[in-house]
Amino acid sequence: MGKERVGFIGVGLMGHGMAANIVGKGFPLTVMGHRNREPVEDLKRRGASEAATPRELAEACDIVVLCVTGSPQVEAVVNGPDGLAAAGKPLMIIDCSTSEPSATTRLATELEGKGITLIDAPLGRTPKDAWEGTLDVMVGGTSDQIERARPVLETFAGRVIETGPVGTGHTMKLLNNFLSMGYAALYAEALTLGAKAGLTPTVFDSVVRGGRMDCGFYQTFFKWVLERDPNAHRFAIRNGFKDMSYLSAFANAAGVANPMGAAVRNSFAVAVTTGHGDDYVPMLSDITANLAGTSLVPEADD
Structure with missing residues (x-):
């Protein structure tokens, strides 16, 4: 079985290095356009594809990693008019943002009814560690969900720490x-x-x-x-x-x-x-x- 197709939204200070590790370690990667074109163009040179909207990205992927500012941005990316949920397909979303725990658990419950899995996997350490693949990741979800996400997480993490159910990572x-x-x-x-x-x-x-x-x-x-x-x-x-x-x-x-x-x-x-x-x-x-x-x-x- 081939590697799952990964999407990445939020290729900023942390996300750029994370995404570079994902594509560099053999995962098919699609990134969403970013206001700063430099990281997007760099990732495309490394082999990534680009999507114009979250919906378009979701249609091309099995797992989507989010690395945005916080809960409002996550909500917009997931449930906006052209959001991830609009693709209408089973999907795993890994939220590496620093989000509000109550918003995360509410969104996870809502998405579960649509066949979409959301787990929280916020980050510890710095952009330098993102590039070196040595981030700490605190993951909230079921054991099965975390095991599915683990190969992707381990491309940019030195430690993957299971914290409990969804929301506990945040x-x-x-x-x-x-x-x-x-x-x-x-x-x-x-x-x-x-x-x-x-x-x-x-x-x-x-x-x-x-x-x-x-x-x-x-x-x-x-x-x-x-x-x-x-x-x-x-x-x-x-x-x-x-x-x-x-x-x-x-x-x-x-x-x-x-x-x-x-x-x-x-x-x-x-x-x-x-x-x-x-x-x-x-x-x-x-x-x-x-x-x-x-x-x-x-x-x-x-």
């Missing part, structure tokens, strides 16, 4: 992002307080790095703080704010007080409302410092 992703966005807000405030007291980021790092508070996210964050590497963590602040808003809705629905989440969300809200939504998450450190009337930029770079 729940775990929100919790994971709560931790990482929480660290970002903490680092930004701690660095700002240090700068106000005359402690440079270099001194701060010399204490933390290699100690108990060091971690992979810290090191990625500080590639921007110390080295001014704009590609250290290419995840937009507005997406962090979106994820923290999803977390807030989830906590409210669960009846759980979430004061830490609210504080982190507020840090990101300030950055977005002051015009920095398109900046990457490590740049929250400079935004926070500047609002406090100080700077984290090394003197040599002034």
Whole structure:
């Protein structure tokens, strides 16, 4: 039996590398046109085909991977006038977006009645890992559904972690992002307080790095703080704010007080409302410092 035909919608920062791995590892691939033509043309050179609409893509595929911004975009791609569901055929949809869990479970139930399977498979790590095929994937679905999806997921993932029924992948992703966005807000405030007291980021790092508070996210964050590497963590602040808003809705629905989440969300809200939504998450450190009337930029770079 040949490999299943795969469609991919959302060939942006993460999706481009993921799709390149899918086609590079032998799966027939169709991608949907993207506002940025460069990744689409690159994937076509690698052997992919292009579809003009989600419906056209669905008609050519057995499995469709989504890597879009969130639940509203997923809903539009699936149920829009020319959406995936309009193809009227059995299909597996793998949602790798960071979506709202309640929206995911509702949509999965709705699609099941149409013979369409939806599982959630959000991502951990960075665009660099997408290209290297070493992403973490948190998958919610039945065992049979996950086993069908696994060969596709393993083209771009180093770890495929089963989290439980559909919706639990997106729940775990929100919790994971709560931790990482929480660290970002903490680092930004701690660095700002240090700068106000005359402690440079270099001194701060010399204490933390290699100690108990060091971690992979810290090191990625500080590639921007110390080295001014704009590609250290290419995840937009507005997406962090979106994820923290999803977390807030989830906590409210669960009846759980979430004061830490609210504080982190507020840090990101300030950055977005002051015009920095398109900046990457490590740049929250400079935004926070500047609002406090100080700077984290090394003197040599002034």
